[in-house]
Amino acid sequence: MSLADVLRQVASGWLKAKNEPFTNHPIAKLVRQDLIESIKAALGEVHTKYLLKSSPGAGNWADVPWLAILNPKLTTSTQSGVYPVYLFRADGTGVYLSLCFGTTELRQKFGTNGAKEKAAELRDEIRKRDKRLSSWNEFIDLRANTALGRSYEWASAGAKFYDIENIPHDNELCEDIKELIQIYANMNVKQKSIKMPNHVQASSLPKPFILLAGISGTGKTRFIREQAKLTGSIKETYCLTSVRPDWHEPSDLLGYVSRLSGRAEYVVTDVLKFIVKAWIELKQAGLTLQGSEVVGDQNQQQQVKPFWLCLDEMNLAPVEQYFADYLSVLETRQWGWDGDSFNYRCDPLLKPNLLENIDNKDKLKSDLGLDGCDDLWQHFLENGIGIPFNLIVAGTVNMDETTHGFSRKVIDRALTFDFGEFFPNDFNAFFEPNSEPKALSYPVFTDGRNKAELSDTHDSDGALSIGFLTQVNAILDNTPFKLAYRALNELLLTVMIQKPEDVIGLQAVWDDFLMCKVLPRIEGDIDKLTKVDSEPNILEQLSGLLNLLLAEIWDTEVRPDLFQKSAKGGSVLTIECRSKAKLEWMNSQLKNGFTSFWP
Structure with a gap:
């Protein structure tokens, strides 16, 4: 099916589809599958460098369906960063091809009004960077009915509109998308070059492993969540994992090799995916992988956001058992500085021979979210998957009859906070707090x-x-x-x-x-x-x-x-x-x- 046909069918059938059951609807299939295949065909071999994501909705119909083209070296989420996207009008009268930027992170940091102001600044800067955008519309009208749909309208740096009654032939559609991809590639959009809103000034921790001890209900888990919001976003830089009482092996946290199918397949966990996601952040900042080392300069390092892994109720299971691999590898981290240049290295949590012996490596690569990140995947195959320097592990701790104590091996490797002493619950200041936590970040020294x-x-x-x-x-x-x-x-x-x-x-x-x-x-x-x-x-x-x-x-x-x-x-x-x-x-x-x- 041609790209023009898919765009026309989705747009023309959208209003009717939204009044019909969502599950297994043919319009949803068009957005999820046919549209992606048509874009891949339009881009040719270039599409292998990009990650294509589309959504007609999640369980229910979206107001504005979309398809985004993401450079995984820059962003893997539509909630932040800059990327080309097809946006269908909510009333089905047409579709936009837009150079868009994610609004979720902006709204989390600045609120809706502040996010609109920041978006206007970004739009102006992006349009100045490439004069070709002067022939693209500066504003779009999606006729949206939801706040999320309307947010797309003020998050466009340039767009072209295709009316349902006059959608061009594939030749013109392909020329447009290829031009926008060229603009996207030439911009080399990174935080450093695009001047995305500055992150909060954060204080480094001396250790990337902390324990928050305190009675139930004091706000330990919320504290970790708020730290992620201060320096990044809940969607991108925060992962909550509830520890189970039956965890006894590192595989409970990091995954394991399964041979049930007769082949060696690696079963990936959310924690491992999050660790890899933190590694992708290093690549997005422009850092270089040299052998087993990460190499860069201070400016690049300062663009790297901390990734917060929250192990909730950490001592429901024996920490020395399921967390043994991390505790050992944690002490192998090494930072070296020479002026403004640095190198970082760490032994692997998953060794390269384990990855090498997996039969379906392409599936593992995809499961880890590494599509389009060939150089990082190759680094893992050669050196294993170590602890990225921007990963902070924070465990919440309650001491009662249902939990396990900590050995000195764990305490020696952690930074332990009596939460009630460092961040006390003051009932008298419940409505108007007198204090607030400082933003915390990962360490940049080990010696x-x-x-x-x-x-x-x-x-x-x-x-x-x-x-x-x-x-x-x-x-x-x-x-x-x-x-x-x-x-x-x-x-x-x-x-x-x-x-x-x-x-x-x-x-x-x-x-x-x-x-x-x-x-x-x-x-x-x-x-x-x-x-x-x-x-x-x-x-x-x-x-x-x-x-x-x-x-x-x-x-x-x-x-x-x-x-x-x-x-x-x-x-x-x-x-x-x-x-x-x-x-x-x-x-x-x-x-x-x-x-x-x-x-």
Whole structure:
């Protein structure tokens, strides 16, 4: 069937179809299958570089059916980015071929009115980039009846309209789509070149694996979701996975090889798809894959959005078992910087020999969302699938009779937040919050011995932090809670990231480090927490020491909050010393026979 015939049949039958059952309707089939095949034929071999998506609706009829032509190196979603698209009028009187940009992400960030203003800026910039668009209509009228349909109308940088009574022959239709594809390709549309709306300034985490511990209902899962919205979008950069109590193998998270059909086929999980999606984001930013390394510059790195993987109720299953592969590979991440240039490498979660032994590699490639990403797929075949540097794994944790505890292997590799202490629920501020979380992002350093980064902090050579941790570790000596190099490295990384300018700022870093890395390790009864019968217990010894080491903030409310800001203007919040209150609480629990960090 010719392209003209398909366009005509969809448009002419649309109004009638919308009043008929959706399932198995021939018009829906035309949009989903015949239209895609006709566009592939019109583009010829060029179509292999693009991902074609179409929709007559999802379960119910859409107001405006569409077919989008996406460059998977730039975007795999119609919710963001720029792409050519066919948009049918809601009343069936015709169809537009438009250079469109996704509105969902804009509306999530700026609201409808703000998104329209940003869209106008994008339209002007895109049209300036290629004079050929001057012969294309600047505005479109889809006669839409829904907010989503109407949003397409203000998200076009150029369009041509084909009236149902006068749809051109295939020759003209093919010339138009090929011209628009050329404009699309020549623009090299990336965030860097198209100046999509700037993302919120985000603070790097020292580790891309965090645990949010707290009682049920405090907003831990919502916090992760909101972080994804601040720096990206729910659709693109957030994945919620509910942990099942029967998970015991890494395959529960990352997938497995099945031979039920007699052939080796890989069963893909949503988590693995999301990890690959984060890798695609690196390619979209223009980063280069060289052997097992990702190579680029600071400008490119800053275009890469964090991808938030939320493992809800993470400890319903034994974390050490189903999460073993990630915990091991996490420590192999390496960042290297030379001026503004960087390289990143990481051992694979899925090794290349596993991928090589899959019989139907094309199916696996498609299941992973890698159609049109041949170079990334080849990278995976040669090097395996590692942890992309923009992936942040955030687990929500409840400690009760239905959940499992954490070994120190897990705690050592994570950044643990007592959610109620860092992001407290203030009932009096329920309607008008006084504070809001800062936007967080992935780490860009793995080596705390970077004296160039330390040089512009209050601890310019790291000596103060080393001295602090040495004294804390002296109390923990000859106990299971003693700290090692990993803890020191992460303390120095935190100093590099937070860049404290004075002694109060540095002590705030130490205070939060105690909360996130030291105190979560400590648990047990009085015998376990007392080294010699005549000595005070470890918690009491730590309190006495920290009263001196954190003297500027111990009994005051002057330390800055490193993870929240004022909801009124974003100014710095000052809070009480967190570790003092936590040590007092843990010590009171110990008097009842047993204590731990977990609320």
